[in-house]
Amino acid sequence: MRSVKAFAPATVANVSCGFDILGFAIDAMGDTVELVLKDEPGLQVVSIEGDEGKLPLEAEKNTCAVAIQAMLDELGSNVGMNIYLTKGLPLGSGMGSSAASAVAALAAANRLLGDPFEKKDLLPFAIAAEKVACGAGHADNVAPSLLGGFALIRDYHPLDVIKLPVPEGLYCTLLHPHFELKTADSRSVLRDMIPMKYATIQSGNVAGLIAGLYESDFELISRSLRDVIAEPYRAVLLPGFYEVREALKSAGALGMGISGSGPTLFALSKGKEIAEAVGEAGKEIFSKIGLEVDVYFSEINTRGAYIIEEK
Amino acid sequence: MRSVKAFAPATVANVSCGFDILGFAIDAMGDTVELVLKDEPGLQVVSIEGDEGKLPLEAEKNTCAVAIQAMLDELGSNVGMNIYLTKGLPLGSGMGSSAASAVAALAAANRLLGDPFEKKDLLPFAIAAEKVACGAGHADNVAPSLLGGFALIRDYHPLDVIKLPVPEGLYCTLLHPHFELKTADSRSVLRDMIPMKYATIQSGNVAGLIAGLYESDFELISRSLRDVIAEPYRAVLLPGFYEVREALKSAGALGMGISGSGPTLFALSKGKEIAEAVGEAGKEIFSKIGLEVDVYFSEINTRGAYIIEEK
Numbered sequence: 001m002r003s004v005k006a007f008a009p010a011t012v013a014n015v016s017c018g019f020d021i022l023g024f025a026i027d028a029m030g031d032t033v034e035l036v037l038k039d040e041p042g043l044q045v046v047s048i049e050g051d052e053g054k055l056p057l058e059a060e061k062n063t064c065a066v067a068i069q070a071m072l073d074e075l076g077s078n079v080g081m082n083i084y085l086t087k088g089l090p091l092g093s094g095m096g097s098s099a100a101s102a103v104a105a106l107a108a109a110n111r112l113l114g115d116p117f118e119k120k121d122l123l124p125f126a127i128a129a130e131k132v133a134c135g136a137g138h139a140d141n142v143a144p145s146l147l148g149g150f151a152l153i154r155d156y157h158p159l160d161v162i163k164l165p166v167p168e169g170l171y172c173t174l175l176h177p178h179f180e181l182k183t184a185d186s187r188s189v190l191r192d193m194i195p196m197k198y199a200t201i202q203s204g205n206v207a208g209l210i211a212g213l214y215e216s217d218f219e220l221i222s223r224s225l226r227d228v229i230a231e232p233y234r235a236v237l238l239p240g241f242y243e244v245r246e247a248l249k250s251a252g253a254l255g256m257g258i259s260g261s262g263p264t265l266f267a268l269s270k271g272k273e274i275a276e277a278v279g280e281a282g283k284e285i286f287s288k289i290g291l292e293v294d295v296y297f298s299e300i301n302t303r304g305a306y307i308i309e310e311k
Numbered sequence: 312m313r314s315v316k317a318f319a320p321a322t323v324a325n326v327s328c329g330f331d332i333l334g335f336a337i338d339a340m341g342d343t344v345e346l347v348l349k350d351e352p353g354l355q356v357v358s359i360e361g362d363e364g365k366l367p368l369e370a371e372k373n374t375c376a377v378a379i380q381a382m383l384d385e386l387g388s389n390v391g392m393n394i395y396l397t398k399g400l401p402l403g404s405g406m407g408s409s410a411a412s413a414v415a416a417l418a419a420a421n422r423l424l425g426d427p428f429e430k431k432d433l434l435p436f437a438i439a440a441e442k443v444a445c446g447a448g449h450a451d452n453v454a455p456s457l458l459g460g461f462a463l464i465r466d467y468h469p470l471d472v473i474k475l476p477v478p479e480g481l482y483c484t485l486l487h488p489h490f491e492l493k494t495a496d497s498r499s500v501l502r503d504m505i506p507m508k509y510a511t512i513q514s515g516n517v518a519g520l521i522a523g524l525y526e527s528d529f530e531l532i533s534r535s536l537r538d539v540i541a542e543p544y545r546a547v548l549l550p551g552f553y554e555v556r557e558a559l560k561s562a563g564a565l566g567m568g569i570s571g572s573g574p575t576l577f578a579l580s581k582g583k584e585i586a587e588a589v590g591e592a593g594k595e596i597f598s599k600i601g602l603e604v605d606v607y608f609s610e611i612n613t614r615g616a617y618i619i620e621e622k
Contacts, residue, residue, distance in 0.1 A: 017514075018514070018518070019511065019514070020511045020514075020515075021511060021514050021515040022518070152515070152519065153515065154515045154516065154518065154531075154534065154535065155512075155519075155534070160519070160534060162519060162522050164522060190507060191507055192506060192507055193504045193506055193507065194505065194507050195503060195504055195505075196501065196503055196504065196505050196540065199505055199509070199510035199513060199514075199540055200330065200331045200332060201466075202510060202514055203328075203329070203331075203332050203510075203513055203517045204331075204332040204463070204464065204466060207329070207332060207333070207465065207517050207520075207521050208465040208466075208473060209518075210522055210525075211475060211525075214521075214522075214525040220465075220473065223471060224465065229507065
């Protein structure tokens with residue numbers, strides 16, 4: 001039977017001052033989904049590897065199947081597929097795990113059906129899957145995972161996603177400390193009301209970050225990577241946050257922040273050497289406070305999800 | 312005696328979603344300052360034209376003299392100058408009247424002294440003058456008046472001003488209705504605390520506006536020109552605001568908002584014809600509600616303050 005295998009990258013949502021509106025994709029890792037056409041209708045999740053048995057195989061709860069079903073519903077199609085998911089990134093880490101699965105599934109399904117959709121038009125289906133996986137239909141992981149680079153989610157009603165330029169030589173370091181932080185807890189510490197003054201500071205910084213990306217101005221990017229409305233409240237949930245921040249900056253990072261709702265931290269750097277040194281510096285602090293940590297670093301992924309193989 | 316005459320343009324601060332961080336300059340009008348070297352030290356405001364006698368001639372209260380004095384203090388100079396100010400824009404209109412005077416004075420003084428400062432380095436002196444004129448050292452009028460184009464004030468501590476690109480063919484229409492709106496009143500209706508959700512919406516829109524300016528994407532600029540944290544509260548102070556807004560958009564404006572703290576309204580449009588039609592549409596609504604209005608339209612000024620004449 002005909003089959004397609006697709007890859008979708010891990011992503012960093014929020015991006016410090018870009019709280020709830022920005023995300024970017026990283027080359028370091030991602031999820032892979034293989035789809036095989038079936039003779040009869042229906043989506044079946046045949047296997048999931050790399051999840052330690054934690055993810056649901058039931059089609060109505062599985063993020064890959066939910067995403068593909070949303071696409072089939074739009075097409076009025078009842079094509080059947082077997083789904084084989086290989087997780088390349090850890091669950092609940094804040095690196096867009098569910099998003100990468102949904103996006104890889106959609107990229108593969110779109111190709112399997114003869115590319116009925118433009119890449120960007122797959123976004124609503126991925127958002128529908130995020131709603132099932134995370135309880136909220138955020139786009140700040142699925143948009144960069146699908147499109148690559150930095151994605152700005154200007155609005156949801158209607159969806160308005162803008163792909164932003166990526167300065168050459170911009171690297172990301174990810175530090176994933178081994179402890180669990182529930183998204184619900186990470187959300188619950190946020191304030192419903194914030195000082196007007198903070199909103200203005202945040203606006204200024206996000207505007208600076210966008211200008212910095214367009215200008216390839218690393219200094220401006222660095223000055224702009226400050227989050228005054230989420231990070232101060234979330235940092236208390238993250239052991240060693242301020243020591244790690246200090247160490248990453250001393251090692252040369254342009255800036256850092258919480259990846260998604262954590263516990264993974266991200267840092268942006270100019271060049272591979274600094275990105276590597278930043279990872280080492282973070283690892284040292286985490287080991288001092290007795291936390292194991294996985295470190296990844298890579299360039300920003302600019303092509304998003306792509307097809308690995310078709311038969 | 313040696314003399315220099317300089318011009319500085321009117322400006323629109325806030326720019327809708329750019330509340331408190333953005334401003335741009337317009338070609339339509341501005342202030343002119345002529346400085347003449349004196350033999351003895353001291354700044355003397357000799358004459359002010361076009362202010363209907365409302366502006367102070369005392370050097371310590373006059374925005375031109377305060378700005379020049381700040382510059383002289385920095386240089387450790389006690390050069391004396393006679394100051395002749397010609398107001399080309401109305402006071403208290405929300406078009407950066409005090410900023411244009413201060414900036415024109417600084418541009419002239421800098422040239423008179425042999426250009427000891429880069430243009431951008433004159434900003435702190437202009438901000439010092441704004442503190443005296445407005446009670447707050449805002450930079451969102453003085454920065455675009457000095458530098459031209461769109462200016463982003465990312466931060467004040469330290470001052471971080473970024474000049475943004477201007478899409479070709481972007482026009483501004485200004486509608487100055489004849490009624491007084493005190494800046495203090497316009498400030499007092501603002502909220503100290505705002506919903507986190509609004510801060511995120513505002514961030515998304517300002518990020519969209521910046522991207523739109525870099526991409527010359529008029530549609531994106533149009534979608535992004537929405538202010539959810541200041542305009543809804545200030546609109547109640549402006550008779551006919553929502554009817555005018557509707558009329559300007561119907562006439563083809565990309566978007567509109569309150570210029571500075573009002574009462575002047577601004578609209579951005581693609582091309583001269585639309586900018587003119589937008590002005591007519593606004594005038595019609597204002598005349599229906601019995602308000603006289605002055606209408607101006609022009610391209611965005613991209614060169615900022617400049618020297619008109621030196622002798």
